[in-house]
Amino acid sequence: MSDRHDDDAFVRNVAAHYTPPPMTASQRTRFDARLEERTQRGGLGARPWIAAAAVAAVAALFFLQSGGVAPVNQPTPIAHVDENDAALAESATPEEWIVAMGSTSIGDADDGLPVDYVAISDLLLAGE
């Protein structure tokens, strides 16, 4: 018998025992509904940092046009701040806020591992 024929029989056995169950109608409906909700959410509202960056750019223009005077203890007029930036917004001067927003990497927040695991993964996966 050829190797190819031997492989076919073995592969058929593996496939027969390693087959996912077919999706039920309710699973399909749930899957589609969840996907539709996520695709509709995928506009600007799903990325609050874009709105925050836009506001920071406007604040920078306003700051530059006002002559560069740094107000003391004035609240920073941030319209949309996600929870990660709330602490910064409370304590930062306008200059610090603008620098912080400018250094934020613009990328798909869903890509890659969570930030706290990226550094660990590089160490742990060094031998992969």
Place this chain on the structure above:
Amino acid sequence: MQAFVTNFDDAVRNVDAARAEEFAAFVTAHRDRAVGMAWRLVGGDAAAAEDVAQEAFLKAHRGLASFRADAKLSTWFYRILVNEAQRHLRWRWVRQRVAGEMPEHPADPRPEPIGDPALRDRIAKSVGALPRGQREAFVLVHLEGFTLSEAAAITGRALGTIKSHLHRATGKLREALADLDPNAGATQ
């Protein structure tokens, strides 16, 4: 000017609606296969398979504007799916090393796959133990029925590499799962 804006807004809405309809049709056509393929790539975890398929469709939806028509849309999508499965496996690997073994999943209300669960787990572990290239080649060609050329296009590897991966993967699995090999006794 107002008429132009209104007409433009209508045109954009029509394009958006047409795209949404096209995407929905694409999902309907490929959903079951995507979930099944993800299931085999991530080791038989039904919940993870659905998550991987969801992420792949989502990324495809976001990337449609940049899709180059020099490749088949389905090939492009399955490449995203394979990469998402690998991302999931890598994430699971890191979590297990940082936080210990994953807790057992609560009872899954979905229907159980057919066959012996212990054997299925053995196959899942054996397939999961293969290096990435061999695992993907074996699943895509032998379990999902893609041709060698299709598997090469999906994985972005050369045809010769796919053949080599497939040969090695099959050899390793025949050793690990000798009880599934009808010719195991005859070769000894």
